[in-house]
Amino acid sequence: MTNDNKAQEPAVGEGIPAPEGPANLIDTDYVIGQDNITASPLGVNVDLHGKVFTVSSLVILFFVIITLALQDQVEPIFNAIFGVLTGNLSWFFLLAANIFVVLAIALIFTPMGKVRIGGAHATPDFSYAGWFAMLFAAGMGIGLMFYGVSEPLTHFGTAMGGTTVEDGVRTDWSPLGAAAGNQEGAISLGMAATIFHWGLHPWAIYAIVALSLALFSFNKGLPLTMRSIFYPILGERVWGWPGHVIDILAVFATLFGLATSLGLGASQASAGLGYLFGVPDSNTTMVILIMGITLVALGSILLGVDKGVQRLSQLNMVLAFLLLVFVIFVGPTLLIATGFFENLVSYVVHLPGLSMPFGREDANFSQGWTAFYWAWWISWSPFVGMFIARVSRGRTVREFLVAVLLVPSVVSVLWMTAFGGTAIDQVINDGFQGVKEAALELQLFVMLGQLPLTAVTSFVGIVLVMVFFITSSDSGSLVIDSITAGGKVDAPKPQRVFWALIEGAIAIALLLGGGLTALQTAVITTGLPFTLVLLAACYAIVKGLMSEPRSV
Amino acid sequence: MFNKIMVPVDLAHIEVIEPSLKVVADQARHYDAEICYVAVTANTPGSVARTPEEYQQKLEAFAQERAKVHGQPVSARVITSPDPIADLDDVLVEAIDEVGADLVIMPTHPPKHLDIVIPSHGGKVATHTTASIFLVRPGKD
Numbered sequence: 001m002t003n004d005n006k007a008q009e010p011a012v013g014e015g016i017p018a019p020e021g022p023a024n025l026i027d028t029d030y031v032i033g034q035d036n037i038t039a040s041p042l043g044v045n046v047d048l049h050g051k052v053f054t055v056s057s058l059v060i061l062f063f064v065i066i067t068l069a070l071q072d073q074v075e076p077i078f079n080a081i082f083g084v085l086t087g088n089l090s091w092f093f094l095l096a097a098n099i100f101v102v103l104a105i106a107l108i109f110t111p112m113g114k115v116r117i118g119g120a121h122a123t124p125d126f127s128y129a130g131w132f133a134m135l136f137a138a139g140m141g142i143g144l145m146f147y148g149v150s151e152p153l154t155h156f157g158t159a160m161g162g163t164t165v166e167d168g169v170r171t172d173w174s175p176l177g178a179a180a181g182n183q184e185g186a187i188s189l190g191m192a193a194t195i196f197h198w199g200l201h202p203w204a205i206y207a208i209v210a211l212s213l214a215l216f217s218f219n220k221g222l223p224l225t226m227r228s229i230f231y232p233i234l235g236e237r238v239w240g241w242p243g244h245v246i247d248i249l250a251v252f253a254t255l256f257g258l259a260t261s262l263g264l265g266a267s268q269a270s271a272g273l274g275y276l277f278g279v280p281d282s283n284t285t286m287v288i289l290i291m292g293i294t295l296v297a298l299g300s301i302l303l304g305v306d307k308g309v310q311r312l313s314q315l316n317m318v319l320a321f322l323l324l325v326f327v328i329f330v331g332p333t334l335l336i337a338t339g340f341f342e343n344l345v346s347y348v349v350h351l352p353g354l355s356m357p358f359g360r361e362d363a364n365f366s367q368g369w370t371a372f373y374w375a376w377w378i379s380w381s382p383f384v385g386m387f388i389a390r391v392s393r394g395r396t397v398r399e400f401l402v403a404v405l406l407v408p409s410v411v412s413v414l415w416m417t418a419f420g421g422t423a424i425d426q427v428i429n430d431g432f433q434g435v436k437e438a439a440l441e442l443q444l445f446v447m448l449g450q451l452p453l454t455a456v457t458s459f460v461g462i463v464l465v466m467v468f469f470i471t472s473s474d475s476g477s478l479v480i481d482s483i484t485a486g487g488k489v490d491a492p493k494p495q496r497v498f499w500a501l502i503e504g505a506i507a508i509a510l511l512l513g514g515g516l517t518a519l520q521t522a523v524i525t526t527g528l529p530f531t532l533v534l535l536a537a538c539y540a541i542v543k544g545l546m547s548e549p550r551s552v
Numbered sequence: 553m554f555n556k557i558m559v560p561v562d563l564a565h566i567e568v569i570e571p572s573l574k575v576v577a578d579q580a581r582h583y584d585a586e587i588c589y590v591a592v593t594a595n596t597p598g599s600v601a602r603t604p605e606e607y608q609q610k611l612e613a614f615a616q617e618r619a620k621v622h623g624q625p626v627s628a629r630v631i632t633s634p635d636p637i638a639d640l641d642d643v644l645v646e647a648i649d650e651v652g653a654d655l656v657i658m659p660t661h662p663p664k665h666l667d668i669v670i671p672s673h674g675g676k677v678a679t680h681t682t683a684s685i686f687l688v689r690p691g692k693d
Contacts, residue, residue: 025602032599118595119603125595125634218595221602304638391634393595478635489594490636 026220026231030239036486048495049486051244056251056484063256063522064506068513078521085528090371094357096531097374100204101355103538104405107211112545113398117211118218120549124394129317130310131391135404136411137313138387138475141320141468142265144198144415145461149443151197152420153427153436155190158365173364176353187424191343192350194420197370198412199347200405201355202377205534207404209385210392212537214400215544218393223487226250226382226533229540246533247483250382253526254483255503257380258476260520262507265469266290268441272462275445276455287508293466294504297473301496305391309474316467323460324418330451331422332429339417347413375527378534386482387475390489397545423447473503554583554684558653560590560644560673563600563610572659572688577622579657579686586625588651589615592643595632604632641676648683657686 037050067074086093107113116122124131158173162180165171172178175193179185212229222228227243234242266286274281300308328336360366392400426432426447438446448457477499478489484499485491559576561569580587591611593604601607611628619626631647633639648656660674678685 032597032602034599036599217597221597224596302638305635306633306639308638390596393634487596488598489596490598493637 026222028222028236030236032223032487036488047488047491048484052247052251052486053484055244056248059248059252060255060506064509067518068509071513071518075518078518078525081525082521085525086367086371086375089528090367091357093371093374093378093527093531094355094366096535097201097205098355098357099538100208100534101200103541104204104207104401107541107545108398108401113401114396115219115545115548116394116396117214117400118393122218122394126310126391130314132403132407133313133317134310134391135388136408137316137468137471138384141316142261142465142472144412145444145465145468146268146441148415148419149423149435149447150440152190152194152416153423153443155193156186156424157436159186159189170361170363173368174362175365176350176362183428188342188346189350190424191339191416191420192346193354193365193369194416195343195347195413196351196354197373198416199409201374203405203408205377205381206384206388207401208534208537208541209381210388210404211397211400212541212544213386213389214392215541217389219548220544224386224390224489225483225487226386228487229537232540232543233536249526249529251480251483253379253523253530254383254476254480255506256523257383258473258503259506259510260523262290262293262469262473262503263511265465266293266507266511269462269465271439271441272445272458272465275442276458276462283512286511290504290507290511293469293473294500297470297477298497298500300470300474301477301500302493305478309471312467312471312474316464316471319460319464319467323457323464324415326457327418327422327451331418332425335425336418336421339421340414343417344413372524375524378527378530379523381530381534383476383479386479390478419444419447426450473500476503554579554585554655556651556653557585557587557655557657558590558648558651558683559587560592560656560658561611561614563591563607563614564598569659571690572657573618575686575688576657577618579655580622580624584624585655586627587618588627588629588653589618590629590631590644590647590651592631592633592636592640594636595634604630641673641680644673644677645680648681653683655684655686656681657688660687660689662689
């Protein structure tokens with residue numbers, strides 16, 4: 001299928017021709033950018049959605065000032081809200097995430113999987129290699145670096161510890177019924193629980209957001225912002241305040257999600273540099289790191305998606321792959337190879353129990369871990385989803401879901417098996433307790449410290465953390481810019497620069513003033529309203545796909 | 553001297569290219585050259601068009617309208633890019649070869665300090681192509 005088809009394809013009817021080949025456009029009078037304000041203050045051109053930009057900027061400013069000035073008063077409030085959310089509504093998060101997984105898998109096998117994003121004759125903008133790399137770099141690269149070692153180890157430890165009951169309430173943090181004293185069982189359960197948090201569910205959340213956005217933008221002709229997926233429900237009202245609120249919420253979640261992660265990532269990179277080179281692990285180091293990361297991110301934003309984000313993502317894929325291969329071959333190779341399949345099996349075996357929304361006995365695990373993770377993935381989903389949508393034009397729904405759901409899940413299993421398995425092996429077979437006792441942000445480096453070529457691999461680890469942050473910061477700025485420009489992806493460049501700088505500045509302010517954790521809690525509380533947004537997206541996807549012509 | 557003139561246009565900001573359009577008409581008549589109007593747009597829905605095909609229709613209509621003014625043969629070409637703001641220069645340089653143009657006429661802004669960070673498109677295209685580039689600055693009034 002070549003681009004030449006475009007010209008010969010007869011236009012549908014009199015009005016707007018469909019995207020490449022047959023597709024079903026939504027008929028609306030809304031003109032993208034009609035509510036935008038264009039000006040050029042100080043010779044800098046801007047093109048912004050007046051209301052979304054103004055309100056979200058003010059809300060952001062308000063929250064930064066509040067968390068800095070009234071930290072002691074605000075933190076308990078956020079914590080209380082969050083406690084109520086995960087405590088009382090964990091069933092809602094778990095149930096919703098299950099719905100996303102079921103829908104995403106079902107769509108692969110229905111005829112609707114044949115619909116092509118961008119019209120029946122659309123062709124992909126990026127190669128498979130570049131596309132996969134960007135999916136990962138935006139989605140969870142940084143998390144895999146941070147939790148790849150620590151999470152399997154933690155679940156293994158708590159599962160070994162068995163269950164403890166006080167006043168009829170479980171006080172241990174182990175998943176399901178634990179596996180007291182049973183080493184094999186504890187490994188199996190620990191890995192299953194980890195993979196559960198990094199496998200199908202998070203990627204289904206991303207896939208649902210990305211697919212609905214891509215569908216309503218590329219096939220239905222609506223602007224690329226969160227509000228568009230509400231069109232089947234709200235109709236023309238999405239162009240008014242209901243839509244503004246959805247977009248503002250998306251900006252809020254994206255910006256603070258990024259800023260807090262930038263702060264946490266800087267702390268991991270700084271801890272790693274201290275561990276490796278003896279660089280003082282201080283605020284100064286972290287501020288310099290954030291400034292450096294932001295500067296590189298700026299350069300890559302100016303280069304654009306193709307030459308900036310894509311190339312950095314590919315570089316990171318190569319580095320991450322080398323590190324993975326290194327750990328597999330230098331670590332306990334046989335254990336990882338057999339472990340991969342064993343873990344896959346125990347994931348499948350434990351999946352029904354782990355994803356059960358009701359009647360859970362392991363309250364600490366299902367609320368403190370699972371519901372927390374689901375809220376976290378969901379609050380990140382507008383950002384990752386919108387970025388994935390933007391680079392996925394030209395793929396069929398089936399191809400898209402296999403690539404966004406199944407492939408990353410399998411890679412997560414392999415990654416967790418290699419890194420977590422090696423760390424667990426060090427504890428069990430080598431009697432090395434170092435990793436277990438190290439601080440969370442150092443566990444990766446301590447684990448690598450037990451393998452040869454420590455200096456090289458740890459350095460690669462630090463570079464990976466930093467580049468993953470650059471790509472996240474980049475894709476985040478592009479997404480926020482697009483939302484605050486009313487869905488335009490071709491708004492003037494200085495706006496992207498503005499958002500990248502703001503992210504860095506907020507991260508520094510919160511790092512120095514404290515309150516990163518308070519804000520992260522606040523971000524995760526946006527997970528609740530966004531769960532509703534995602535449920536609406538499920539409805540919109542099915543409705544939207546039903547009215548699309550299938551690709552041949 | 554010139555056979556084919558390429559004219560980059562942005563239908564969303566027609567006022568920006570207005571002054572250069574007259575230059576295009578004069579040059580085309582002078583050299584009896586064909587004109588190809590080129591637009592680079594995102595593949596997402598935008599303010600001008602909700603699909604690349606709609607943009608193509610509008611650009612063709614625009615080209616025909618211009619043909620009535622200067623009477624020279626015209627063509628129109630829409631190029632989509634996932635990130636048109638960042639890729640514009642590269643896409644235009646490629647388009648010059650694809651179109652087979654030997655002269656490019658495009659509007660530009662007067663030099664300003666920001667150019668160090670974000671250089672003008674006209675300047676960047678000129679450094680990367682063998683075709684002649686005619687940059688039209690806005691009038692003083």
